[in-house]
Amino acid sequence: MTARNPSPAPVPKSGPARDEQGRPTPIGSRRAMIECRDVHKYYGDYHALRGIDLTIREAEFFSLLGPSGCGKTTLLRTIAGFEDISSGVVLIDGRDMAKVPANARPTNMVFQSYAIFPHLTVAQNVAFGLRRDPRSRAEKAAAVDEALAMVGLKGYGARAAHALSGGQRQRVALARALILKPKVLLLDEPLSALDRKMREQMQVELIKLQRQVGITFVLVTHDQEEALVMSDRIAVMFEGEIAQLSYPEELYSRPVSRRVADFIGMMNFMPVRILGETDAGVRVEVPGFGEFDIPAANVSRADPGDPGPSVGFRPEAVTILYRDAPAPHRETPGIIEEVVYYGDMTYYDVRLDGAERPVRISMRNVFGRDIQDLGTRTRVSWSPGSLILFR
Amino acid sequence: MNGGAQGRGLRAYALLYLLFLYAPILLLPVFAFNSGTVVAFPLNSFTTEWFGQLWGNATLRRALFNSLTIAFSAAALATLLGMFAARASTRYRFAGKGTALGLIMLPLVLPEIIVGVSLLVVLLAVGIELSILTVIIGHTLICTPYAVAILTTAFASLDQSLEEAAQDLGESRWNAFRLVILPLVMPGILSSMLMSFTISLDEFIIAFFLAGSEPTLPTYIFSQLRFPKSIPMIMALGTVLVATSILLLALAEYFRRRGAARTGQTNSGGFL
Secondary structure (H helix, E strand, C coil): CCCCCCCCCCCCCCCCCECCCCCECCHHHCCEEEEEEEEEEEECCEEEEEEEEEEEECCCEEEEECCCCCCHHHHHHHHHCCCCCCEEEEEECCEECCCCCHHHCCEEEECCCCCCCCCCEHHHHHCHHHCCCCCCHHHHHHHHHHHHHHCCCCCCCCCEHHHCCHHHHHHHHHHHHHCCCCCEEEEECCCCCCCHHHHHHHHHHHHHHHHHHCCEEEEEECCHHHHHHHCCEEEEEECCEEEEEECHHHHHHCCCEHHHHHHCCCCEEEECEEEEEECCEEEEEECCCEEEEEEHHHEEECCCCCCCCEEEECCCCCEEECCCCCCCCEEEEEEEEEEEECCCEEEEEEEECCCCCCEEEEEECCCCCCCCCCCCEEEEEECHHHCEEEC | CCCCHHHHHHHHHHHHHHHHHHHHHHHHHHHHCECCCCCCCCCCCECCHHHHHHHHCHHHHHHHHHHHHHHHHHHHHHHHHHHHHHHHHHHCCCCCHHHHHHHHHHHHCCCHHHHHHHHHHHHHHHCCCCCHHHHHHHHHHHHHHHHHHHHHHHHHCCCCHHHHHHHHCCCCHHHHHHHHHHHHHHHHHHHHHHHHHHHHHCCCHHHHHHCCCCCCHHHHHHHHCCCHHHHHHHHHHHHHHHHHHHHHHHHHHHHHHHHHHHCCCCCCCCCC
């Protein structure tokens, strides 16, 4: 997992969710754009949404993340107005959406298949939503050109829509939605049909576009990396419920449950014996690490399906010590059982002395650091603060 | 291409098969333009007299008018019903869907004589007088399965999101259908109309049972076969009908393929 920093987007002088100097205001202080209050959705006996409560704020890039069947697409379609809710309230910009059909909501959607109208040209597709716009023909044509330029398709207006590539279709879908200046843009797995390179390029472009237009984006995805890279905040969903709603950094470093930790990125789990509560937190014994206190802030919930309490840590949260380098924290000896080389990173499976199973540790291949050999005895540096207890 | 003895055998078989299928039809125009009144070789001289006779025959003109009326009406009705069925079967899931579709397609395999007799019995019992209207009803029944088959292909090839996308962009349900779905399935609709029209135009059994005293082209042809001197004229009529049928079917297939190309999918299925 490599986090990429998109090149900085051109910052508008002013606009929604920015202060007088044009700086973005903190998400938490912004006006609510979408509010879901105890939203339930049944399909017959199937309980697809089980009490969704969330607030998505103005000009926020928000992601609904979860495995397939978790209800994220249903929730998005509920916001768009394609699905009626069984109970609860959905507000958009403070207005109750209960009686508002999809075609009257201030939302527009980019569909997973893009849903480009194949019998129309690119320009006709983009202009589709302007049919009842009172502006003159010339003004509309100018708006279409502007929207196409915004998504990098300047001059494509006369092309037949069905002859476009996947990436181009997606851009047309974006232009077609954004030309209507919706309050909310809904994106249903928009990148899943693209190849990896195109996907990464579109991720960056979408972030830039969102900052440029200052519209609330709600993205549905099953790709945790995509969600981490793009979002201001993420709601992780399992089985029709929000398991955790937080900022990407917090979701990654402080998952509330083992299941969330497992879904977001890679995490090592080790069995743990809980010895008792102390002033410093929870006293535990972990085979390989020994006896120590885990800070109270690092205690999360175990899920009903878990095989008992466990401690977890990210592959980069501990370090392999080279030669006789002194340990900055605690150290534990072990043996390297597997080496996986990724170019910029190397993953080592290390079995700590006294542990049953190896743990995976990632090391950045910085200049001057050589790759450790299989079977090498090594020392691992760690600290109680880099471990999370799931109990 | 396989050049072996087996390949040659298969080619000869295919040739004979096609000859058996089409040679009788090829004879139609031959005798239609032959000046002799007996349908036999050797041929006499070339003539267009029989086509002239066709034109001058009032009963035949009435039969033609009836047949065209029936074919147009049945094609329109079958296509309309077919659209409802095709849309329901591709968009919605509901109890009894399989059974309903099976029953709609059943006339494809039912013996037409049974359909004809049953309809006759029911219509007489209800007290409806036989006319071209009753033939239209019967022909709609047998054309609908073809319409459903063609239109289901057309509707199934559509991305479900298209209609939602149109609504999302501000259109009502009806406008979403009119502006997006209708243009995309139009080739299918035309193809279904042409196919139904062709089937109705040369249908004999149901027309024979349900037309009452009104002639249609096929029943008229059948009635004239008793008179040897009108055989050449029937040959001319047959030539016109075959040419029209081939033309209409070719048109139907052209529209179906254009529809497939327009929505950017690979060409599969269809009747030709």
